[in-house]
Amino acid sequence: MNTFAARDSQTNLLEVTVSELSGSIKRTVETAFDHVRVRGEISGYRGQHSSGHAYFCLKDDRARIDAVIWKGTFPRLRFKPEEGMEVIATGKVTTFPGSSKYQIVIENMEPAGAGALMALLEERRRRLAEEGLFDQARKRPLPFMPQVIGVVTSPTGAVIRDILHRITDRFPVRVIVWPVKVQGEGSGDEVASAIRGFNDIPMDGPVKRPDVLIVARGGGSLEDLWGFNDEAVVRAAAESRIPLISAVGHETDWTLIDHAADMRAPTPTGAAEMAVPVKAELDAQVASLSARLRGCASRHMEHRRQSVRALVRALPSLDQLLALPRRRFDEAAAGLGRGLERTTVIKRRSLDQATAGLRLEILANRVSERRRFIGEQVLRKERCLERHMLKEHSRVAKAATALGALPARLAGQLQRERQHLTALMRQADTAVSYALIRNRGLVTGQDRVLQSLSYKNVLKRGYAVVRDAGDRPLTRAADVSAGQFLEIEFADERINTVACGDSPPASPPGAETARKRPAARTALPGEPPKQGSLF
Incomplete structure (x- = not known):
């Protein structure tokens, strides 16, 4: 009895389930640590999960704790988590009952002091430099006289007023301002979007694309200028097809965009001075160059004039030339008359020699010879034509003789073709008869197989097929309701009937009592005599 009592005393504790115990622990932890600040190094960070949440660990030299940043909290963070970054995280501690683990849900996060920011900045600068984003070969020269200048800065600060004032004083050009936040959450993304937006403006669009860009901001602390150290801003500046001037902070302030930009200005005012020249200086320089050009042209013309005078003095007079x-x-004029007389004498002598050979007897003999030659040629052509005509007459006679014997040959050949066609027709009739007999046998065999598989043979053995009004076969009594129109097919014909009465209750398991068939319903007036009730 004492043994049983002791055993019962050990089981006086309240019995709870695993879920209840895990929930109690979760409530206890969340109540005790609902708001904590934890300092540690980020470990195992691989970016946001596909769900938008971020999972990693915070660790120091002796311990580590799991951490999570929910999807809705991540965009509000001023500093995004990076692997190896030492941070101060603010949030609450909770448990995860599925694996008996505890974790901190981070609601805010900031670097652990300026030293951590500088270490992070140096590591990011080294990594981007290794990618070649800061190479001097990538940088482009600034246009000497831009027509449009794009400015990425805050529209309400003193920076934009300084830039516009300096540009107006030096060389008034068109300025397009892209307003962005230059400090705080989301400032880096807005600056990167502005740089890419200016580059996406088409060359021949309604708004002219700027010839040079200025990214400007006034001075501030390292945290204030942190947006210009964002990796997205650096990559946008390096990818910009428009020459870009970085004017962030004072002369002693350096950000990562200064390394990626094509030119760095110590101040926003200095960026405006780099972007445009001084119009007054250009006017003075143009006036000086114009005066020098006019003096040079005057001296050149005087030198040419003196050279022409010297050449004129060296030329001989007109009479000497x-x-x-x-x-x-x-x-030549004196010898022209004598030459004409000699030429006339020579031509007359040649004409006399040619006239001496032209006599009437010689011309008559030549005409007679040509007439005799032509007559001989005509006789020769007539004889050739007669021989050709005789040859053609003989060829035509032979052809007529051959055509006379052609009908006899055609009649014999036609008789042979008719006999061959008759033989082919007899062979075709025989082949068709054989094919009909073979196909009739195949069809007869298939019909026997079809008849053996037909359900009509089953109906001949005393069975029947019950169909509903839609001509669909009914296989269960549960499918039949009272008053339903039915059609019953027997082996010889089909009859129509209407179901009446309720279905009998189901027999209990093991019962051997037979169901009694209800009496047939009395036929209604006007119904066909062969119709009846199935039940």
């Missing part, structure tokens, strides 16, 4: 040609002309 024409003396020799005039003498040659006089000598």
Whole structure:
């Protein structure tokens, strides 16, 4: 009895389930640690999960704790988590009953001091430099005289007023301002989107694409300028097809966009001075160059004029130049009359020689010879034509003889073709008869198989098929309701009937009592005599 009492005393504790125990622990932990600040190093961070949540660990030299940032909290973080970053996380501790683990749900996160920010900044600068985003070969020269300048900055600060004032003083051009946040959450994404937006403006669109971009912000602490150290901003600046000037902070402030930009300005005002030249200086320079050009042209013309005068003095007079040609002309004019007389004598002598050979007797003999030659040619052509005509007459006679014997040959050949066609027709009739007999046998065999598989043979053995009004077969009594129109097919014909009465109750298991068939319903007036009730 004492043994049983002791055993009962050990079971006086309240019995709970595993889920109840896990829920009690979860409520206890969340109540005791509903708001904590934890300092540690981020470990195992692989970015956001496909669900949008982020899972990683916070650790120090002796312990570690699981951490989670929910999807709705992640966009509100001022600093995004990175592997190896030392942070101070604010949130609450909770448990995960599915694996008996506890974790901290982070609601806010910040780097653990300026040293951590500098270490993170240096590590990011080194990684981007290894990718070649800061190479000097990527940087482009600024246009000397841009027509449109794009400015990415806050529209309400003093920076934009300084830039516009300096551009107006130096060289007034068109300025397009893309307003962004330059500090706080989401500032880096807005600056990157603005840079890419300016680059996406088409060259021939209604809004002219800027020739140079200025990304500007006033001075501030490292945390204030942190948005310009964002990796998205650096990559957008490096990918920009428009030359970009970085003017973030004061001269001593350096951000990662300064390394990726094509030119770094110490101040926003300095960026405006780099973007455009001084119009007054250009006007003075153009006036000076114009004066120098006019003086140079005047001196050049005077030098050419002196050279022409020297050349004119060295040239001989007009009489000296024409003396020799005039003498040659006089000598040629004096010999022209004598040459014409000699040429006339020579031509007359040649004409007399040619006239001596032209006599009437010679011309008559030549005409007679040509007439005799033509007559011989005509006789020769006539004889050739007669021989050709005789040859053609003989060929036509032979062809007529051959055509006379053609009907006899055609009649014999037609008789042979008719006999061959008759033989082929007899062979075709025989082949068709054989094919009909073979196909009739195949059809007869298939019909016997079909008849053996037909349900009508089953009906001949005393069975019947019951169909509903839609001509669908009914296989169960449960499918039949009172007053339903039915059609029963026997081996010889079909009859129509109407179901009446309720279905009999189901027999209990093991019962051997037979169901009694209800009496047939009395036929209604006007119904066909062969119709009846199935039940």
